[in-house]
Amino acid sequence: MTILNINALGVTLGDRLFEDLNLTVSRGDRVGLVAANGRGKTTLLECLAGISEPTTGDITRARGLRAGYVTQIIPEKALTRTLYEWALAALPSEQAEYESWRVDVVLGDMSVPYEFQHKPLHSLSGGWQRTAMLAAAWITEPDILLLDEPTNHLDLHRIGLLQEWLGGLPRDVPVVVTSHDRAFLDATTNRTLFLRAEQSRVFQLPFAAARAALDDADAADERRFVNDLNKVQQLRKQAAKLKNIGINSGSDLLITKTKQLNERAARIEAATKPAHQDRSAGDIKLANSGTHAKALVTLEDVSVKTPDGRLLYKTGQKWILPGDRIVLLGANGTGKTQLVKMIHDALSGAGGAVKCAPSVIPAYSDQHLSQLFDSDTPMTAVAGQFDIGDQRARAVLAGAGVTIQMQDTKIGALSGGQKARLAMLVLRLRNPNFYLLDEPTNHLDIEGQEALEDELIEHDASCLLVSHDRSFLRNVGNRFWWIKDRKLEEVDSPEPFLNKETGEGKSLRTER
Numbered sequence: 001m002t003i004l005n006i007n008a009l010g011v012t013l014g015d016r017l018f019e020d021l022n023l024t025v026s027r028g029d030r031v032g033l034v035a036a037n038g039r040g041k042t043t044l045l046e047c048l049a050g051i052s053e054p055t056t057g058d059i060t061r062a063r064g065l066r067a068g069y070v071t072q073i074i075p076e077k078a079l080t081r082t083l084y085e086w087a088l089a090a091l092p093s094e095q096a097e098y099e100s101w102r103v104d105v106v107l108g109d110m111s112v113p114y115e116f117q118h119k120p121l122h123s124l125s126g127g128w129q130r131t132a133m134l135a136a137a138w139i140t141e142p143d144i145l146l147l148d149e150p151t152n153h154l155d156l157h158r159i160g161l162l163q164e165w166l167g168g169l170p171r172d173v174p175v176v177v178t179s180h181d182r183a184f185l186d187a188t189t190n191r192t193l194f195l196r197a198e199q200s201r202v203f204q205l206p207f208a209a210a211r212a213a214l215d216d217a218d219a220a221d222e223r224r225f226v227n228d229l230n231k232v233q234q235l236r237k238q239a240a241k242l243k244n245i246g247i248n249s250g251s252d253l254l255i256t257k258t259k260q261l262n263e264r265a266a267r268i269e270a271a272t273k274p275a276h277q278d279r280s281a282g283d284i285k286l287a288n289s290g291t292h293a294k295a296l297v298t299l300e301d302v303s304v305k306t307p308d309g310r311l312l313y314k315t316g317q318k319w320i321l322p323g324d325r326i327v328l329l330g331a332n333g334t335g336k337t338q339l340v341k342m343i344h345d346a347l348s349g350a351g352g353a354v355k356c357a358p359s360v361i362p363a364y365s366d367q368h369l370s371q372l373f374d375s376d377t378p379m380t381a382v383a384g385q386f387d388i389g390d391q392r393a394r395a396v397l398a399g400a401g402v403t404i405q406m407q408d409t410k411i412g413a414l415s416g417g418q419k420a421r422l423a424m425l426v427l428r429l430r431n432p433n434f435y436l437l438d439e440p441t442n443h444l445d446i447e448g449q450e451a452l453e454d455e456l457i458e459h460d461a462s463c464l465l466v467s468h469d470r471s472f473l474r475n476v477g478n479r480f481w482w483i484k485d486r487k488l489e490e491v492d493s494p495e496p497f498l499n500k501e502t503g504e505g506k507s508l509r510t511e512r
Contacts, residue, residue: 002026003065003144003174004048009057011043018044019056021200023193025144029174030166032189032207037417037445040195041178045069045146048176068142070133072149079122083112083132086121090136106139111161126153134162145169147177151184155332156468160502163187180445182207183470199273221273228272235265282401282421284448286455288462289433293357295319296434296462297343302353304335304342304488312338315488318481320434325456326464327473329497330483336466337366339488340438343464347434363432367439367466369423374412378402378422381411386429400425416443424452435463441472470498 002024010019017040025031035041046052047059049069078086087103088096107117110131121129130153137145151159159181166175166188179185185192185207192210194201201217203210239261242254297320304312312335320326328336346354347362365371372381383393397407400421406414414422420443427435435456441449453475456463467473473494482491491497 001062003062005060006048007058007060009044009047009054009059011040011047011052012055013043016197018195018197018200020198021057021195023202025174025176027172027174029176029191030189031174031176032185032192032210033176033178033195034185034192034207034446035178035195036447037415037443039197042072042148044195045148045176045178048144049146062143065144066140066142067144067146068137068140069146070130070137070148070150072152074121074126074129074133078129078132080120082118082120083107083124083128083135084117086132087135087139090139102139103135106135110135110165127155127158130154131158143173145173145175145177147175147179149178149180151179151181154468156470156498156501157331159184159468163502180441180449181469181471182446182449225272228268232265232269232272235261235268239265282418282448283399284421284424284444284451284455285399285428286424286435286452286459286461287428287431288459289361289431291322291357291359291361291433293322293359295321296324296357296360297346297464298355299488300353300355302339302342304338306335306338311486313483313486313488315339318488318490320462320464322433322462323460324462324464324479325476326479326481327477327494328464328466328481328483329473329491329494331501334483336483337438340366340436340464340466344436347436360434361430361432362434362436363427363430364436365423365427365438365440367442369419369442371426372411372419372423374410376411377409378407378411378414381422381426382429385426388429396425396429397422417445417448420444421448433462435461435465437463437465437467439467440465441467441469470494470502 004023004025006021006023006025009021009023011017021044033041033044043052046069047054049067051069081089084103084107087106088100091099091102112128112131112135116124116128121132124132130150134147134150150162154162163184169175175188177185177188189206190204192203192205192207194210194214201214203213205213239258242261243258245251245254247255299315299318301317302315304315306312328339330336342352343354343356344362344364346352347356347360347364376384378397379390379393382388382397383390386393388396394404394407398404401418402414402422406418411419411422420440424440440452444452449469449472453472455461456476465473465476477494480491480494480497482489482497
């Protein structure tokens with residue numbers, strides 16, 4: 001049964017986000033909504049939720065349709081309430097008075113610990129804040145769920161629980177979800193909409209299979225476009241030849257035939273559309289200056305501790321060699337970031353049990369992009385640090401997706417995706433031979449994640465990285481260190497860790 005019908009939908013907000021979008025959403029659909037940053041995903045969800053109006057086209061909804069919309073942004077008014085209070089406030093006041101038990105059921109199904117339920121949201125992590133938004137949406141018993149980047153700020157364990165919870169929803173409740181987490185989309189969707197300014201495409205497949213089908217469709221479009229242009233060129237050559245013969249011979253028949261050929265060529269040309277070309281959000285390019293050192297970093301059984309001195313684990317003797325792309329695995333709070341910081345400090349000259357080759361030129365990026373300062377501008381971040389001249393600085397910034405208009409504004413005004421691309425540009429300009437990357441895919445869209453993967457692999461870059469993105473770490477890593485039982489163990493594959501983190505916990509079956 002169709003509950004949403006989208007017909008010729010288009011939205012223009014200064015720039016055209018998308019146009020002529022047609023889509024039906026039926027019971028049982030799990031639709032993954034995929035597009036680059038800033039291309040209209042959130043705007044489309046707002047249109048489906050009835051919050052925004054499209055520029056063109058219309059949306060037909062089933063009578064009395066209730067939509068549960070979980071936004072990316074946590075409302076300011078939510079932060080002063082407890083998680084429990086925010087979920088309860090989603091119910092009408094008369095219902096909340098007598099049916100507060102609904103909150104207990106929903107929070108139980110979402111595996112929210114009791115002590116977190118009664119803490120103000122401002123004191124909880126971004127992951128728990130998003131859980132509160134999801135609980136508030138689900139408690140209203142919506143007919144459709146609209147989820148905007150629900151995995152943001154979630155660790156792997158919570159992502160696994162969210163996947164289980166979505167899999168346990170009643171099958172007649174459709175879900176439309178945006179996400180840059182490719183593995184999450186594959187696990188939770190059965191349809192994929194690639195949202196584009198023109199020629200949006202829908203496939204009855206989860207992300208990975210749909211992406212392959214999209215590539216095939218785009219390649220077929222490109223071949224068709226080239227063939228049509230060749231056909232037009234041939235028709236016009238034939239028409240020109242016949243015209244000359246017709247004029248020289250005085251044949252009206254040939255003149256008429258010439259006109260017909262030109263008209264046919266014009267019709268084909270008018271109907272021919274070029275294959276889709278994505279507007280790049282900005283290039284991600286890395287560098288690898290190389291080194292002759294046998295070992296870049298040596299860990300001599302380093303003790304990794306909390307800031308207050310509590311031992312988390314010991315590393316044993318470990319080496320990072322040129323060409324190693326080591327993924328550091330571990331549950332939240334086990335000390336991944338602490339080890340990355342210790343190596344960064346040693347590379348900065350702090351010494352200690354971490355030994356670094358003198359030829360190592362490091363590039364470090366943490367998950368908060370703290371190497372960038374919101375009060376700086378992109379120009380000062382680049383031209384102020386590197387002797388490349390203003391003209392070159394502006395060119396490389398534009399290539400990274402920071403437009404001329406944005407280059408002299410504060411970095412704090414940039415989007416998350418623009419900041420992430422700027423951070424990668426700053427790393428590249430250091431011309432490093434070793435990368436320390438803590439959650440480098442935060443804020444990057446799928447296009448950006450794939451570009452970063454390609455750069456690390458193609459340049460044979462040496463790196464130690466931390467990531468919750470399963471697709472990214474699987475594609476990039478060639479060595480894996482797992483923080484387990486107070487030790488740092490090298491393992492052949494990340495799969496045992498990923499299975500442990502995303503597969504544990506009870507089945508989160510929600511009944512209505």
